[in-house]
Amino acid sequence: METLNAAEILAALGHESRLAIFRLLVEAGPKGIIASAIGEQLSIPNATLSFHLSHLSRVGLIKGERESRFIHYSAEYGTMDDLIAFLTKNCCQGKACLPKTAACDTLESCCSPNPAAPE
Amino acid sequence: METLNAAEILAALGHESRLAIFRLLVEAGPKGIIASAIGEQLSIPNATLSFHLSHLSRVGLIKGERESRFIHYSAEYGTMDDLIAFLTKNCCQGKACLPKTAACDTLESCCSPNPAAPE
DNA sequence: TCCATATTTCCATTTTTATGGAAATATAAA
DNA sequence: TTTATATTTCCATAAAAATGGAAATATGGA
Numbered sequence: 028m029e030t031l032n033a034a035e036i037l038a039a040l041g042h043e044s045r046l047a048i049f050r051l052l053v054e055a056g057p058k059g060i061i062a063s064a065i066g067e068q069l070s071i072p073n074a075t076l077s078f079h080l081s082h083l084s085r086v087g088l089i090k091g092e093r094e095s096r097f098i099h100y101s102a103e104y105g106t107m108d109d110l111i112a113f114l115t116k117n118c119c120q121g122k123a124c125l126p127k128t129a130a131c132d133t134l135e136s137c138c139s140p141n142p143a144a145p146e
Numbered sequence: 147m148e149t150l151n152a153a154e155i156l157a158a159l160g161h162e163s164r165l166a167i168f169r170l171l172v173e174a175g176p177k178g179i180i181a182s183a184i185g186e187q188l189s190i191p192n193a194t195l196s197f198h199l200s201h202l203s204r205v206g207l208i209k210g211e212r213e214s215r216f217i218h219y220s221a222e223y224g225t226m227d228d229l230i231a232f233l234t235k236n237c238c239q240g241k242a243c244l245p246k247t248a249a250c251d252t253l254e255s256c257c258s259p260n261p262a263a264p265e
Numbered sequence: 266t267c268c269a270t271a272t273t274t275c276c277a278t279t280t281t282t283a284t285g286g287a288a289a290t291a292t293a294a295a
Numbered sequence: 296t297t298t299a300t301a302t303t304t305c306c307a308t309a310a311a312a313a314t315g316g317a318a319a320t321a322t323g324g325a
Binding site: 180181182192193195196199200212214217 | 270272
Binding site: 033034035036037038039040041042043046049050053102104107108110111114115117118119 | 152153154155156157158159160161162165168169172221223226227229230233234236237238
């Protein structure tokens with residue numbers, strides 16, 4: 028993942044509504060959920076929702092698949108994985124930065140009361 | 147880290163110049179580097195640089211410490227760590243998403259030729 | 266004190282992004 | 296067909312973010 032692309036993905040996630048949408052889709056799992064359900068859950072009007080969905084699609088964080096009248100949106104885990112890998116590799120310079128995530132083999136253990144300070 | 151705050155941090159990194167600044171500071175290590183050096187390296191005019199530095203400072207990704215006439219900026223690794231932990235926990239829902247980062251005990255092994263596909 | 270350098274603030278301007286009603290398109294069912 | 300629902304595009308407007316010259320501030324040295 029090149030830096031410019033990374034910035035685009037970060038910017039896409041750097042908006043409250045879009046981050047909420049993405050999290051909702053992650054929660055929904057691989058099947059995804061239909062657009063209107065997202066709009067209902069998050070109280071976002073049609074046009075605005077469409078704008079954000081296409082933004083997230085454009086950078087590869089989600090994808091939509093039509094099924095009859097509905098479009099099922101789902102998270103593209105691979106892109107998020109790439110992003111996390113990019114941040115881990117390029118923004119921590121190989122040391123010190125990862126006390127919490129390093130212990131993250133089981134995700135439940137992650138981010139829990141673990142006030143171990145870095146460096 | 148709450149969601150709103152996460153969005154702010156992501157947005158701060160979601161700009162080519164600021165991402166470049168942050169990476170430069172990570173590379174520079176804990177001592178950091180002075181503002182003017184950043185501006186030179188990245189060819190960013192004073193006023194614009196100051197704008198981005200204060201943006202990054204505001205969200206806690208970097209900090210600046212005055213030393214005589216100079217201000218040394220350095221990366222706040224803890225914030226990046228929190229962000230990675232947030233993404234890992236909240237944006238991968240406990241499975242599947244982390245083939246690359248999971249293997250990331252030594253950072254060098256991370257992001258390398260490892261085309262193992264997720265899900 | 267006076268000068269030189271580092272950095273920030275001020276401010277006007279430009280550019281980009283976000284918002285949402287209304288109309289258009291897609292699909293399916295009656 | 297006609298009608299109903301899902302979603303998008305169109306478009307005008309509003310809001311937010313970025314840019315950078317010039318002036319102001321901070322600090323230290325001559």
